Amino acid sequence: MSGYVVRRLGQSLVLLLMVSMIGFAILHLAPGGPLSQFAAGGDMTQEDLDRIAKELGLDRPLPVQYVEWLWRMLQGDWGRSYRDQQPVLQIIGSHIGATLELMLTSTLVAMMIGAWVGILGAIRRYSIFDSLATIGAMVALSIPTFWFGLVVIYVFSVGLEWLPAGNRYTIGDESLLDRLHHLIGPCMVLALVSTAVWSRYMRSSMLDVINQDYIRTARSKGLPERRILLNHAVRNALLPMITITGLHLPALLSGALVTETVFTWPGMGRLFLDSISYRDYPVVMGILVFTSVMVLAGSLIADLLYSVADPRMGAPG
Amino acid sequence: MGHGVRWLERKGDPSMNDHSTDRILAAPALRRRALLALGAGAGLAAAAPGFAPSAKAQPAQGMRKGQVVVGLSQEPTAFNPLMPGIEVDETIWMNVFDTLWYPMPDGSLVPSLATEVPSTGNGGISADGLRWRVKLRPGVTWHDGTAFTAEDVKYTLELIVAPGFKSRTRLGHALVRDIEVLGPHEIAWRMESAFAPYLAFLSNTYIVPKHLLAAASDPNTAPFNGAPVGTGAFRWDRRVPGDHIQLAANEKYFGKGPFLERAILKYVPDMTALYAQFRTGQVDAIIGTGIPANFVAEAEKLPGKRISKVSSGSLEVLMPNLGQPALSDKAVRQALYAGINKKGIIDVIFYGLHKPTESFAPQESWVYNADLPAHRFDLAAANAMLDKAGWARGANGLRAKDGVPLAFDISTTTGNALREQSQQLLLQDWSKMGVAAKVNNMPAAVIWGEFYVRSKFQTLLVGTGFRSGIDPDPSNRFASNAIPVKGGSGGNYMQWENAEADRIMVEAQATFDTARRKALYLRLQEIVRDELPILPIYQYVTAEGTKSNLMGYAPNINARQNTWNMREWYWA
Numbered sequence: 054m055s056g057y058v059v060r061r062l063g064q065s066l067v068l069l070l071m072v073s074m075i076g077f078a079i080l081h082l083a084p085g086g087p088l089s090q091f092a093a094g095g096d097m098t099q100e101d102l103d104r105i106a107k108e109l110g111l112d113r114p115l116p117v118q119y120v121e122w123l124w125r126m127l128q129g130d131w132g133r134s135y136r137d138q139q140p141v142l143q144i145i146g147s148h149i150g151a152t153l154e155l156m157l158t159s160t161l162v163a164m165m166i167g168a169w170v171g172i173l174g175a176i177r178r179y180s181i182f183d184s185l186a187t188i189g190a191m192v193a194l195s196i197p198t199f200w201f202g203l204v205v206i207y208v209f210s211v212g213l214e215w216l217p218a219g220n221r222y223t224i225g226d227e228s229l230l231d232r233l234h235h236l237i238g239p240c241m242v243l244a245l246v247s248t249a250v251w252s253r254y255m256r257s258s259m260l261d262v263i264n265q266d267y268i269r270t271a272r273s274k275g276l277p278e279r280r281i282l283l284n285h286a287v288r289n290a291l292l293p294m295i296t297i298t299g300l301h302l303p304a305l306l307s308g309a310l311v312t313e314t315v316f317t318w319p320g321m322g323r324l325f326l327d328s329i330s331y332r333d334y335p336v337v338m339g340i341l342v343f344t345s346v347m348v349l350a351g352s353l354i355a356d357l358l359y360s361v362a363d364p365r366m367g368a369p370g
Numbered sequence: 371m372g373h374g375v376r377w378l379e380r381k382g383d384p385s386m387n388d389h390s391t392d393r394i395l396a397a398p399a400l401r402r403r404a405l406l407a408l409g410a411g412a413g414l415a416a417a418a419p420g421f422a423p424s425a426k427a428q429p430a431q432g433m434r435k436g437q438v439v440v441g442l443s444q445e446p447t448a449f450n451p452l453m454p455g456i457e458v459d460e461t462i463w464m465n466v467f468d469t470l471w472y473p474m475p476d477g478s479l480v481p482s483l484a485t486e487v488p489s490t491g492n493g494g495i496s497a498d499g500l501r502w503r504v505k506l507r508p509g510v511t512w513h514d515g516t517a518f519t520a521e522d523v524k525y526t527l528e529l530i531v532a533p534g535f536k537s538r539t540r541l542g543h544a545l546v547r548d549i550e551v552l553g554p555h556e557i558a559w560r561m562e563s564a565f566a567p568y569l570a571f572l573s574n575t576y577i578v579p580k581h582l583l584a585a586a587s588d589p590n591t592a593p594f595n596g597a598p599v600g601t602g603a604f605r606w607d608r609r610v611p612g613d614h615i616q617l618a619a620n621e622k623y624f625g626k627g628p629f630l631e632r633a634i635l636k637y638v639p640d641m642t643a644l645y646a647q648f649r650t651g652q653v654d655a656i657i658g659t660g661i662p663a664n665f666v667a668e669a670e671k672l673p674g675k676r677i678s679k680v681s682s683g684s685l686e687v688l689m690p691n692l693g694q695p696a697l698s699d700k701a702v703r704q705a706l707y708a709g710i711n712k713k714g715i716i717d718v719i720f721y722g723l724h725k726p727t728e729s730f731a732p733q734e735s736w737v738y739n740a741d742l743p744a745h746r747f748d749l750a751a752a753n754a755m756l757d758k759a760g761w762a763r764g765a766n767g768l769r770a771k772d773g774v775p776l777a778f779d780i781s782t783t784t785g786n787a788l789r790e791q792s793q794q795l796l797l798q799d800w801s802k803m804g805v806a807a808k809v810n811n812m813p814a815a816v817i818w819g820e821f822y823v824r825s826k827f828q829t830l831l832v833g834t835g836f837r838s839g840i841d842p843d844p845s846n847r848f849a850s851n852a853i854p855v856k857g858g859s860g861g862n863y864m865q866w867e868n869a870e871a872d873r874i875m876v877e878a879q880a881t882f883d884t885a886r887r888k889a890l891y892l893r894l895q896e897i898v899r900d901e902l903p904i905l906p907i908y909q910y911v912t913a914e915g916t917k918s919n920l921m922g923y924a925p926n927i928n929a930r931q932n933t934w935n936m937r938e939w940y941w942a
Contacts, residue, residue, distance in 0.1 A: 084812070085819030091454050091538075092823045092861075098846060099823060100859040101539045105454060108536050108590075137447040137611070138595045147611045206646050218646040224439065224614060224634050317638045317647070319612035327445065327612070327639070332815045 058353070065349040069342070073126075076341045077119050080334060086111065087135045087332040109135065122338065131342075132335035136328075141339035144324065149306060151221055152320035154232075155313070156305040159240045163247030168294075170248070171255025172287060175263060186256075190249035202242045202315035209238060219317035239316040243309055254297055259290040292363050299355020303347035307340070428922070429629045429940050434619050436941045437632035438920065440933060441644045441653035445637040446615060449606075450595040451576035452530055454538045458658055460930045461635055465617055465937070466513075467576035467600035470504060470523070473840060473928035477736055479569070482625070483507055483518070483577055483601065485555075487569070490882050499564030499882050506555040510624045512579045513605040520557040524549045525580035527559070529589060536590050541838065541846070542571040564880045566887065567841035574839050574930065577601070603628040603937030613637060627937035629922070635933075645669070648915055655920060657932045660912035663721045663788065669915055676918045679723070680925035680932065682910035683732045683837065686724065688780070688796070689830040689904055692865045693855070695774045697829065701759030702776065703902040708752040709799050712745060716908055719791045724908035729895045730836035730844055732909055734927050736884075737842040737891035742899045752803050761804075769804040777806035778828040781821075784811045789831055792907075796831075825855040825863050833910060840928055842891055845875040848903065866903030 088106055091097045106112055110121070125132065131141035174183040210218035216238045217223070222231050262268065263286050271281045310322035321340065328336040429435070440461070448455030451463035470484040479487045485505045488494020494503050510518040529535055530543045537543075545562040552558055561568070579599055586592030598606050603625065604617035617633045636653055638644035641662050647653045648661070649672060661669050661677065670677045688710070690697040697703065712726045727733060728742040761769040761776050769776040780796065782789045793809050800807050807829075812821065821827055836844040845860070846852055850867040852860020871894055878890040898904070914932060916923045922939040925932050 083816070084821065085815035085817070087815075088454075089815045089818035089822070090456055092818050097454070097539050098541055098852075098859050098861065099854040101537075101541070102823065105536050108534065133591065134447075137449070138453075138591060139611075144611060151612075203642060203646075206643065210650050211646055214650070218650045218652060219638065219643050220636075220647070220652065221613065223652075224616070224636070225437070314639050315643055317613075317636075317640070317643055319610060319637075323639065324612055330813075330815060 058357075061353050061356075065353070068349060069345055072345045073123065073338070073342055074119065077122065077338060078115065080332075080337055081115055081118065083332075085332055087334065090331060122335075126342070131339045134328075134336045135333045136331055136336075141335050144336055145321070145339055145343055148319060148321045148324045151318055152306060152309075152313075152322065154221075155236065155239055155243065155318055155320060156309065158236055159243035159247060160301065160305060162240060162244040163251050166244070167248040167251025168255045168291075170252040171257075172259050172282075172290070174252065174256045175259035175290075176282065178260065183256075186252060190253055193245050193249035196245070198242060198246065198309075198311045199315060201245065202239070202312055205238050205242055206315070219315070221318055239309075239312050239318055242312050242316075254294065255290065258293045259286065262286045262290040265289075292359065295358050295362055296355045299351045299358065300348075302351030302354070303344050306347050307344045428938065431626065432621075434629055434631045436630055437634060438630055438655065438936070438939060439634045439636050439653045440936075441636050441638050441647060441656045443637075443639060443641050443644055443659040445612065445639075446635060449598045450578070450589075450592075451598075452526065452535075452537050452578060453590075453595070454536060457930055461658070461933045462598070462615060462617075463576050464602070464929070464931060464934050465604040465633065466598050466602045466606055467578070468510075468602050469574065469576055470506075470572050472934070473570075473573050473926070475924065475926040475928060477928060479573055481507075483510065483523075495569075495882065499566065499880070500561050501558065502561065503552075503556070503558040506557065507624060508555050510601050511622055512581075512601055513599045513620060514579075514582075516579065516581050518577075518579075518601050519554045520551045522577055522580045523557050524551055525584060526575070526577045529578070529583065530575075532589075534590075542568045543575075564882070566879060566882050567838045567843045570841035571839045604633055607632070623937065625937065627939075629938065629940035630936075633933075633936055648675070651917070655914070655916040655923065657914050658912075660914050663723045663913070666721060666723060666913045669913065674918050675915055677913050677915050678923075678925055679911050679913050681725070681732065681734055681927050682912055683735075683840075683927060684833050684835050684910045685727060685730065685732075685904075686831070686833045686907045686910065687904040688907065689827075689832050689864055690902075691825050691827055691829065691863070692903065693825055694778060694828050696771075696776050696778060699759060699761075699771075700901060701755055702761065703905065705752040705755040705759075705761075705803065706800065706805070707745065707902055707905045708748050708755065709796075709803050709805070710745070710905065710907060711747045711795055711799055712907055713747065714795055715792050719788050719795070720908075723913065724911050727906050727909045728899055730847075730898055730904060730906065731842055731891065731895060732927065735842055737888050737895075739892045739895040739899075742895060747799075749799060749802050756803060763804045767804055768806045775806065776804065777808075779810035780807050780829045780831060781810045781812060781817060781827050782831040783814045783817055785813075793831060822863055823854055823861075825853075825865055827863075836904070840930075842887075843875065843879055844894070845879065848894075848898065849875055864903045866901070868897060868901060868903075871897050871901075 087109070088102050092102055110118060122132065133140055134144055170186050174186045177183055206218045209216040217235050219238070220235055222235055268281060268285055271285050307321050307325070310326050312318065313320045313322040314326065324336070325340050328340065442458055442461065444456065444458040446459045446462045448459040449462055451467050468482045471479045471481045471487045474480055481487055483506055485507050486492060486494065488502055488504055490497055495501070504523070506520055506523065512518055527543060527546055527549055530537045531540050531546070542565055545565050545568070547560045547562055549557065549559040582594045582599055583589045583592055586594065603620055603623045605620045607616040607618040609615045614634050614636045617635070619628045619631050638647055638653070641659060644653070644656060645661050645665050648656050666677065669675065688706070690703055692698045716722060716724050716726060725733065726745070728745060729739055731738045756769055756776070759771070761771045763769050780793055782793065790811070797807050797809070822830070836847045838844070838846055847861050848866060848871055849860060849862060850872050851858045852862040853865050854860070854863070855865065874890045874894045878887045881887055914925065919942040920939060921942050922935065923932070924935055926934050
């Protein structure tokens, strides 16, 4: 097992290097740059812009800039944002809490409801419930998040005045109750799509399992249906979900770009969008590396957990 | 403008009005007292249509109550006021820091850290404009308790031009020589050449503390840049990145106010969501980008809210690149201008919010020329102009001259639906003139990069200003030595060259005679209106909103953000 882990870690490092190289090149070669926002205003001279570009080191050849960035990165220096001059790691740290809060809650809600809908849909295949769940999932997957977010705000905040129209908390209050109140709207929007996805995965996985020979054997042994479903079917149907959960890990930490924007949620998604818009190269690269590490770690953890959960797979090696 | 377009929004114009500089500067304190005697709200109401006078008297000095949440669609991220930043950053700078003097809505300059605004009349500026002497206010302290002195002003002016420091702009400051501290509260310097706009530049130059920045190993990365210390009415309290910045009242502020305990600058990136938060009362005021045009009529009917339509110093223009053969022909530019349905664009697409204009100067500016020829949307006249200039229609109905087709791209930032609709209107009308124009839009960070500054565009639909800071001097945009692609330094991306305009701008920079400056700029506007290096469409009007019981809000076209007097805001 440890040999496998070391090998996978080695592969991950090579992948990470390639990702950073490609990401750096695409980001810097894309037209425009961090000074565009100042040029647009018209009150800085070209001389000012050229001077600042030079001071930021943007006038040097791209390979030189990349090697310098990589060298600093290896020493633990992720650079500073062009926008607020703060260290990149500190910036990521200040946004990740909001994202985790939103994504964990919505994912838990979606997993619980999605698993329940999926299991029930598989057991009662082609029933009215199953048909409605299938149609509901298709509709939920088709609704644009941006539009749905605005509808939630319009109906529940502006119309009914039940929910705040965004923000993570009321400035000056920040109590648990206040935070939960603010969490409902964005959570509803994110959970809608995720529930649809989880329910489809769960239904499909459950259908695979309940047609297996060992389920038929359990039934022929006269075991109660409830026990068959809970002890044999659901447990096995959940196994593929481990992989999906592992692959979902990066999403938990990288945030939901659209929902965070509509609901004024100061998370990683919005940070990424703002940093891309302003061509804040150090922050975009920092988020890219961070997300890549999460993807690689998520897939490794999923593989390891799978082998632990399903002894038939044996230890990877 | 979602951030892309709003990058361009510039509010201020130096509008020093029609009074002589000497007169304005000789009695600034009196003017301020007169205004304050009227009550800030009442005194400024005339400058701001739709602004209601205060229903309740301003609290007594030292009385503070409550907090205000100001909604912004862009996030302030640059807190050192000398470093590169965009307009929204000024909401922080103007409340945490002070300038030597600042502009009022009527254009007069009011002393702040200085005790009087220097002029040739009061001897603060020598007759040749080369020697400046400024007396500073005693008894002012930085937020950390250290005394403010002339050394801070000297340090600030020197830091701006210091090699290696990422200062926002050195324009004007680079002319300052031999700064001399004459006493704890008096400073003097020499100018390399007379430069009238510098007075206005200093009204936007925030003074930073020497004792904190000089002690840092590198002022570019000093801790100060993340937690600024100023002399302003509010002091830095805390920042939640990506969400809000909280300022607390500076109890030792030397001027009037503040009357609020806290000011929260809340970042709400989506403008529709920002408006929703204004409706629900989560934000008390929307300033800057304002309320989207399609919601203004509805917002005006909201109970407990007050909507002010405030003029901005920015213009929406069609910017032609005169480096393109077809667009270098003045007749083509004049025909294209006649083919713009300004009324259609403003009324149909922007709900009548903006003001049509003919000049590069805002209509509230003291140099505004109201007698320029009025634009008339006339396709027949436009076609006749092109016929006369030799742009003949071919078999396909499209025009060409000497083998050069009358064809070009029109570009703007992607994702701005209203601008894209404006483009469609332009294309539709120009197609009737045999002009083959097509849309080529790009994301903000792309379009305002090399595409813009190296004049790679053909025509641009852009919202921008044509001044130097808050002075009417537009030489950074119109002078022939300001064309970057021809080795110049400036923002003349249109590549316009005109000898008479050059002469006018040089002379107007060097004289402190306001009447002479005005005459020169009136003539310059005539030249620009005739030559059309920019095709002006409208002057921006922004609908800003506040809760009705928030008093003291007063739009100021000469300030870069309407939080300029937040120290005087209070709750009724």
